[in-house]
Amino acid sequence: MVVRVCMGSSCHLKNSYRVVQKLEELKQKYPDISIYGSLCFGSCSEGVCVQIDGKLYKQVSSKNIEQIILEAKNESNHLE
């Protein structure tokens, strides 16, 4: 699972680094997560933006990222 966290300034101001910290923790639980930084996704007003396996998720925070990961995992299971 490829997770790209926006490193743009607007998402940074909305604490994107906290999302990264939380993802680092979640990596212990879900070792198939690969975390990358990304340039701005162009949805700055709805940040923090995170792209998971090509799908863009908006208004991501350290509080909802685990739920979003689980949803994304569920979706990819349905596609297999």
Ligand code: FES
């Ligand atoms: S700064 Fe994150 S979407 Fe633009």
